[in-house]
Amino acid sequence: MSQLEPSVPTPAGTSRVGAVVVLAAGQGTRMRSRTPKVLHELGGRSMLGHVLAAAAPLGAERTVVVVGSGRDAVLAHLAAIAPDAVPVVQEDQRGTGHATALALAAVPDVSGPVLVVNGDALLLRAATVEELVTAHRASGDVLTVLTAEVPDPTGLGRIVRDAAGAVRAIVEERDADEAQRAIAEVNAGVYLGDASAVRAALAGVGSANQQGEQYLTDVLGLLVADGAPVGGHRATDPEDTLGCNDQRELAARRRTLNDRVLDDLMRAGVVVIDPLTTWVDVTAEVAAEAVLQPGTQLRGATTVAAGAVVGPDTTLVDTEVGEGASVVRAHCQLAVVGPEVSVGPFAYLRPGTRLARGAKVGTFVETKNATVGAGSKVPHLSYVGDATIGEGTNIGAASVFVNYDGVAKHHTTIGNHARTGADNMFVAPVSVGDGAYTAAGSVITDDVPPGAMAVARGRQHTVEGWVAKRRPGTPAAAAAEAAEARAGERAEDQLPDPTPGTSSEGTR
Ligand code: UD1
Ligand code: MG
Numbered sequence: 001m002s003q004l005e006p007s008v009p010t011p012a013g014t015s016r017v018g019a020v021v022v023l024a025a026g027q028g029t030r031m032r033s034r035t036p037k038v039l040h041e042l043g044g045r046s047m048l049g050h051v052l053a054a055a056a057p058l059g060a061e062r063t064v065v066v067v068g069s070g071r072d073a074v075l076a077h078l079a080a081i082a083p084d085a086v087p088v089v090q091e092d093q094r095g096t097g098h099a100t101a102l103a104l105a106a107v108p109d110v111s112g113p114v115l116v117v118n119g120d121a122l123l124l125r126a127a128t129v130e131e132l133v134t135a136h137r138a139s140g141d142v143l144t145v146l147t148a149e150v151p152d153p154t155g156l157g158r159i160v161r162d163a164a165g166a167v168r169a170i171v172e173e174r175d176a177d178e179a180q181r182a183i184a185e186v187n188a189g190v191y192l193g194d195a196s197a198v199r200a201a202l203a204g205v206g207s208a209n210q211q212g213e214q215y216l217t218d219v220l221g222l223l224v225a226d227g228a229p230v231g232g233h234r235a236t237d238p239e240d241t242l243g244c245n246d247q248r249e250l251a252a253r254r255r256t257l258n259d260r261v262l263d264d265l266m267r268a269g270v271v272v273i274d275p276l277t278t279w280v281d282v283t284a285e286v287a288a289e290a291v292l293q294p295g296t297q298l299r300g301a302t303t304v305a306a307g308a309v310v311g312p313d314t315t316l317v318d319t320e321v322g323e324g325a326s327v328v329r330a331h332c333q334l335a336v337v338g339p340e341v342s343v344g345p346f347a348y349l350r351p352g353t354r355l356a357r358g359a360k361v362g363t364f365v366e367t368k369n370a371t372v373g374a375g376s377k378v379p380h381l382s383y384v385g386d387a388t389i390g391e392g393t394n395i396g397a398a399s400v401f402v403n404y405d406g407v408a409k410h411h412t413t414i415g416n417h418a419r420t421g422a423d424n425m426f427v428a429p430v431s432v433g434d435g436a437y438t439a440a441g442s443v444i445t446d447d448v449p450p451g452a453m454a455v456a457r458g459r460q461h462t463v464e465g466w467v468a469k470r471r472p473g474t475p476a477a478a479a480a481e482a483a484e485a486r487a488g489e490r491a492e493d494q495l496p497d498p499t500p501g502t503s504s505e506g507t508r
Contacts, residue, residue: 018112018195020060021103022051023216024119025068025090030246036070038119043261044281047122047244048074050257051281054124055115058133062110064103065119066090073197075197076476095213096109096189097205097449102198105484118189118214120243122253128240129190130325131295133176135233136192143193144221145170148238149184157187157247162213166234168224170217174210187217188241190259192323197228257282278311290321293328305339309423322357335367338374356391370401373416384410390416396440399424415450489495 029391038048045341046051052063052436063082067074068090075087076437085099088106090099090143100116113136117124118169128146133387136144145167149161153173158180160169171180201219204218223230244253259282262272269288272278277294280286284298293311298304302316305323319332322339330344334351339344342360352369355361359372362379373391378384380397386409393414401412402425410428414420418432421440432438433450442456 014041014115017058017060018110019062019064019104019107019114020055020058021114021115021116022048022055022063022065022099022119023096023099023189024048024051024074025066025071025093025099025102027069027093028120028245029248034070034249036074039070039073040250041478042122042193042250043219043257044283046077046081046119048077050122050282051117051119051124052082052085054121054126054129055117056128057126059117060115062086062087062107064106066099066103068093068099092229093213095207095211096216097202097214097218100198100219101202101205101214102218104195104202113192114195114198116191116193116198118462120245121189121241122244122255122340123238123242124190128235128237131225131236132190132192132233135231135310139229139231140199141231141293143191143220143228145220145230145232146188146190146192146235146241147185147232148188148241150186150234150238150241151184152185153181156243157189159185160230161185167230169221170208172211172215172217186241189243190241191216193219197223203228225261252461267507273311314344326344340476386410387414387426389414390418390434392416393418396419396420396422396438397424397426402427409443 024038026037026218031037041044059463063076063085064213065085066088071089075371078087079087086106088103106125115129132144132146151258155173157170158176159167160171160180160183162168164480173181175359187198196220201222204222205214207214213326220230239256239384242253251410258279258407259275261282262275262278265280265286266272270286271289271291272344273292274294279290279297282301284302284305286292287306289306290304291309293309296311296488297315299316300318302319304310304321307324309326310321312330314327314330317333319335319337321327322336322341324339325341326343327337330342330347332349335349335353338357338359340358341355343349346363347361348366349361350366350368353367354371356372356374358375360377360379361367363370364381365378366383368385370387372378372389373393375391376389376393378395380400382395384401386403389395393416399420403409403412412426413431415432415434415436417434418436420432421442423441424438425443427443427445430447432444432448435451436448437453438444438448439453439455439457442454444454444456448454467477471477486507
């Protein structure tokens with residue numbers, strides 16, 4: 001899982017919220033998964049990671065994350081992506097109101113506006129959070145809820161407004177009457193409220209509802225009853241408010257997120273041939289004029305420089321691709337592909353692969369922990385593991401860098417401008433010097449000095465007439481006999497003309 005982008009720093013003393021509270025203790029039963037709901041991944045981040053990233057630019061001094069279901073995994077993940085966040089454990093999931101009360105109790109010193117957000121608000125963008133902050137400040141309300149009008153409000157809390165359009169309550173679908181269910185404006189599960197007003201109202205929240213839970217949404221009605229000013233802000237982009245409750249919704253959200261990423265890339269000048277089959281994590285970077293061919297996936301911290309062509313059918317994980325490089329039908333992880341390098345078709349670059357400018361790793365080649373120098377080539381059918389190859393060197397087809405003795409890994413070094421033969425085994429540790437050659441079919445076990453030619457194979461032994469003797473009557477024997485007959489005829493045709501005087505050589 002990729003790390004969060006660094007949060008945008010807020011000038012000292014102007015942090016616009018006292019705290020961010022993320023509600024992430026729910027089980028997410030409908031996901032039908034052993035993975036805690038907020039740890040499901042899309043676009044290179046967990047759901048939780050997306051929510052934290054949307055809130056990060058607020059520069060809140062305190063971020064509190066309420067965990068419960070699958071807590072060990074969620075706590076470990078949180079420590080990895082947001083080590084400064086304060087985790088709060090909610091033993092029993094007694095509702096969003098209960099969860100928020102626990103979170104605020106963990107930061108008793110926090111005052112002023114507090115952002116509370118559902119852990120599954122994974123499409124929420126920083127810009128939408130910013131809208132909510134601006135609307136909240138402008139209104140002077142003590143609580144502002146983010147809302148949206150959605151085509152299908154099923155399962156969501158409805159925003160009840162009075163005749164004048166003022167927000168009066170949030171009613172959960174299970175508790176709503178028919179008229180309320182007809183309301184298309186829903187609660188996005190994102191709130192900005194004054195800490196002390198919210199704390200006070202939460203103390204009065206009961207659990208007299210269909211689920212017997214303490215609803216955060218009841219805070220709004222309680223504040224209204226108290227005569228406190230509350231409001232709702234309709235999100236400019238309703239898509240930002242979509243939550244995620246099952247695998248079908250997760251797939252749909254993943255698609256939406258990917259569309260957003262590709263839109264941004266294309267606006268910036270990246271060529272995306274087929275947006276439907278191209279998947280780019282929010283953490284990947286692609287420069288203008290790079291080309292992404294169909295079936296490309298760019299995952300994690302992958303970067304692709306200008307003019308590079310990636311794909312078709314290529315997956316890059318945490319891989320760097322240099323300017324003008326070409327990576328075709330390849331799977332690469334933690335690899336560095338230098339400028340003007342050619343990879344594939346059908347190559348597998350494993351961690352620690354570094355290909356210098358203009359190098360080539362061709363078809364059915366696997367590399368691991370290997371440096372290939374500038375302009376050097378490993379064109380066909382080879383395994384290069386634990387190796388350093390110099391510049392301008394050519395590795396013959398079907399070569400294996402034999403790096404593993406069954407216990408430990410060993411290194412092979414090949415110098416500059418070497419020419420190794422096809423079907424070589426380099427039995428590490430071993431080295432081949434600058435400008436050296438090796439013969440085809442060699443098993444290189446001893447170091448080869450610069451400029452030498454190493455031949456390490458058995459000599460050929462040919463037994464003439466073996467098939468006629470040992471395999472008589474076979475098609476092979478018949479073919480051999482026919483070939484011999486033809487050779488005999490040719491030899492006769494080439495006999496010198498017996499007429500004297502017509503040939504200077506044939507009359508002896
Ligand atoms: C909630 C809102 C609903 C809104 C919808 C938007 C309430 C009562 N309802 O409904 O108005 O339209 O979100 O998606 O808040 N959680 C805890 N502890 C708990 C219960 C929940 O941390 O005890 C967390 C969950 O992990 C989740 C979030 O709170 O991230 C929302 O809970 P969920 O059960 O999904 O609420 P909804 O029924 O979707
Ligand atoms: Mg929900």
